Amino acid sequence: MEKISLVATDLQELISLSPDPIIAVNRAGIIVMFNIAAEKLLGYSGEEVIGRISIKQIFATADQARFVNKLLYTSPDRNIQGHETQLLSKKKRIIDIRLSAKLIVRDGEEVGSIGFFHDLTESKKVELKLKSMSITDSLTGLYNQRHFHAVLETEIERAKRHFRPLNLICTDLDNFKQVNDALGHLEGDKALRFVANTIRKVLRKTDMAFRYGGDEFMLLLLETCSEEAEAIGRRLKESFDKRWAEEWSPKRGCPLVSISMGIAEFDRKESPKGLIRRADFLMYEAKNRDRR
Numbered sequence: 119m120e121k122i123s124l125v126a127t128d129l130q131e132l133i134s135l136s137p138d139p140i141i142a143v144n145r146a147g148i149i150v151m152f153n154i155a156a157e158k159l160l161g162y163s164g165e166e167v168i169g170r171i172s173i174k175q176i177f178a179t180a181d182q183a184r185f186v187n188k189l190l191y192t193s194p195d196r197n198i199q200g201h202e203t204q205l206l207s208k209k210k211r212i213i214d215i216r217l218s219a220k221l222i223v224r225d226g227e228e229v230g231s232i233g234f235f236h237d238l239t240e241s242k243k244v245e246l247k248l249k250s251m252s253i254t255d256s257l258t259g260l261y262n263q264r265h266f267h268a269v270l271e272t273e274i275e276r277a278k279r280h281f282r283p284l285n286l287i288c289t290d291l292d293n294f295k296q297v298n299d300a301l302g303h304l305e306g307d308k309a310l311r312f313v314a315n316t317i318r319k320v321l322r323k324t325d326m327a328f329r330y331g332g333d334e335f336m337l338l339l340l341e342t343c344s345e346e347a348e349a350i351g352r353r354l355k356e357s358f359d360k361r362w363a364e365e366w367s368p369k370r371g372c373p374l375v376s377i378s379m380g381i382a383e384f385d386r387k388e389s390p391k392g393l394i395r396r397a398d399f400l401m402y403e404a405k406n407r408d409r410r
């Protein structure tokens with residue numbers, strides 16, 4: 119096969135055509151090459167930066183710049199591969215990037231380094247969206263059951279470590295099946311969103327609400343003693359009853375729906391599952407009591 123040999127002008131053209139930013143610096147860290155993609159990403163023209171500013175200035179923080187420098191000098195091959203960090207644009211926008219870089223050594227002497235940057239803005243957005251979707255209940259917008267278990271475990275550990283109280287309110291609608299039966303599933307969905315909104319209105323900033331499944335919701339109250347939790351539970355019940363009477367009861371054939379709840383304060387000796395079981399049990403006790 120015929121070999122292709124590249125000359126300096128070909129390389130320059132390739133660098134300028136690269137869709138990813140390529141930046142080279144001299145030994146002192148001053149920018150000596152800044153391709154078109156770098157101009158586009160960071161908003162500087164080549165003229166503004168070449169020979170004028172230090173690479174340190176385009177990192178989001180001095181610590182990030184120092185860390186990259188350290189990686190470059192401490193890696194066995196004097197290179198960095200796929201390090202995620204952040205740059206700062208001329209307009210002070212922080213940009214997530216992935217960086218691969220290499221020290222350039224000529225005749226045994228270090229003359230500078232070259233970095234290949236990849237803009238991660240879009241993939242970070244997708245990552246965030248996927249993360250948010252994976253922890254959110256799509257019907258109500260509250261957190262989902264998977265996230266509930268993860269958060270409960272973390273918060274129980276924190277409560278134990280700092281000797282903080284924590285309360286769990288387990289709620290379940292009464293008669294919800296009749297909403298579906300009488301008004302149809304779409305109205306049933308709307309009713310579940312209505313419950314979620316009622317919960318949101320009652321909770322404080324540090325409280326967290328989750329749809330546990332069907333018509334069951336969990337409320338995690340951090341740093342909250344049982345008296346406060348009881349007060350929040352009462353407020354939720356009152357608010358729900360009032361709003362249901364105003365907004366849903368006037369609908370033709372709409373059943374009377376209420377909320378049953380069990381409130382359990384975390385006991386240092388129990389596991390997350392133990393706490394859930396206790397709140398669940400108290401909720402069923404309340405449901406059966408109200409039925410009598």
Ligand SMILES: Nc1nc2c(ncn2[C@@H]2O[C@H](COP(=O)(O)OP(=O)(O)OP(=O)(O)O)[C@@H](O)[C@H]2O)c(=O)[nH]1
Nearest residue numbers: 290291292293294295296298303304306307332333
């Ligand atoms: N519309 C709608 N209904 C749902 C959804 N998830 C669960 N359900 C319904 O919720 C109902 C729950 O039934 P039950 O557990 O018997 O609840 P209930 O009628 O409130 O009964 P009690 O709790 O005993 O008072 C069932 O009819 C499910 O079909 C949903 O996402 N949308």
